[in-house]
Amino acid sequence: MSNDRTAELLAAVRAVESGERSADSFFTEPAPPARRPRPADREAAPQRTAAPAPAGAAPGPGRGGPVTVPEELRALLVEGGAPETLGRPVTETLGEGAAGLLRDDPWQLLAVPGVRPEQADGFARALLGDEAGPGDPRRTVALVVHLLERAALRGDTVAEPAALAEGLARHSVPDPDDAVREAVDAGAVLAFEDTLDAGPATAGAARPETEEPDEETERPVRVLFGLDRYALAEESLADGLARLLTTFDPSAGPEEFAAAAPAAPSPSAGELIRAAAGSGLVTHAGGEAARAEVAALVTAARAAGLRAWALTHTDDGRERMARLTEAATTDPDDTPQAESAPDGEEQSGPDTPCATVADVLAGAAGPGRDAEGTLAVDLLAVCDAPQLDAEAAAALVESLPDGARLVLSGDPGVLGAAGPGQVFGDLVAARCCPHVVSRTPDPGPVGELVSGIGVGELNQVEAPAKEVVIVPVTDAREAVHRTVQLVADSVPRALGIPAEETQVITVGHGGSAGTRALNAALKERLNPGPGRFAGFDPGDRVAHSPAPGRTSVGTVASADETGLHLSCADRRITVPPDRVPETVRHGWAVTAHQAAGLRWNAAVVVLPGDATAALTRQWVYTAFGRAAHHLSVVHGAGDALPRAVAESPGRARVTRLRTLLTESTRAAAPAPDTPEAPTP
Known part of the structure; x- marks a missing residue:
């Protein structure tokens, strides 16, 4: 984007945010802009997003429930050359008035998931004829929003001007700079200028003592563009985290909590307890073995009378945390320690204080809420924190009462959240709260291998009991054959780990050795059948994904007219039958993104030669780390594997949270004490 255009946008953003002028004084288009919400507006605004539905819940409108497609919309789609089957997703996305919206602005079709720009262009040409030009403001605004939605799918909450301009140019937009201006002017996109962390502001060369300094020296800024929902999520999250830091009173906590640190099962667990006893916000980094430190923290807090809970990303993680918490709550004589349940909770056993983030936000499990709607907790420890996207994290923090403690724990080396944002990484980088790094390594050869990958080294490890096995292959066909052989025969026979405790992990769904090809081969060997219900049979292993980033691996128990009955954890x-194609896949083989937060006794990681471009250190670290005891690597990637580990740590996401956290915590910090002026 040109310097003149950037300067013009900066001037517009400053004036609009200060309230001095409206955006239409800078832009000539007739539509009045939507004012960027001020802090007071955000406080009064309703919550941005509905809580995720609990697993197993019946779908509601827009989630597979009954949807009536108006006849007017059907006719319009046919007129525009679009398939009638698009009627339902269009109605779900644009509402009952979709026909009128599309008649006035055919490029609104681009808001429907799965619709590509060229398809929206064809639809617009069929309805508008020669009026549908590449520079039509309706088209350019829709494309800007589309590009930002695509960026969100990659994990970004905002985009830089150059990235937007490049994307718009690929779609033959005549003037990308004007397109971004039009989107900002129409209120479809928000513009931000974030001060770069450049250290203390300086005026450049030293001035003579007689020269007056500038009243205000500007720091360098970067201009970013984003969609309202993600902007509000990050800003709300930053404000909420600052609130936890400033409302926490360490002197009000029970002395027994901090006193439990010396008796903790490990030095790292003791350090974590001390940090949580003295701060309302703590980050904790470590691998799978470090989850025991979180269990020790929750146990110590509950023993001290605090309402403490541990949350995880998956049901599998919740079960593992429940076992760790039970072990931490058991005395040397194997007698569970007596605990009194905090008010308002049912105490059914030592595993009670464990739930998933999704269930807590949906109100399906967890500590419950008080009369003010906040979670009834004094300490909340969230495992798998790298899997928290900006919206889920904001909803969780908004639910915490003033003075509560929040501990975010996770492995910084794993793949990030499915949704936009890198909450854990940004929070650690902001250095606004205590950060505890676990010194407890993951055990065994698999743990040693994964630890090396985390620092960019693919080391050979001693595996006397065949804990790590490399199986070289020359092509994808051989990779599929050897994978089936490992799961069905070699691993059970040599190691005693049955096929149901072994998970195959591969790079993607497509390709000759992707999940589709591997699952077809594994079903034929492990559970052959005709696929009587939408391609599935009782006993099939499946991956159920009711929402992006939430995957459970289980089996088909049965099927009838009400739907597919699954057993997951x-x-x-x-x-329901109409939700099966969208949310259920065969699950003998999954991707590393689907496997995040899950763990199996054995894992078979498939690295086909045609998928080497997708390999990164994060991907390899996540895939290899899903194995608790045994890892087989079906290796056809050649030198691409060590090169990815050493040179491709993974793409950094474009977000604002780190800057917002710095600003929020700086603004919330108490002013330094100043001596009172002497009384005359």
């Missing part, structure tokens, strides 16, 4: 889930 300790849940029984019924998926």
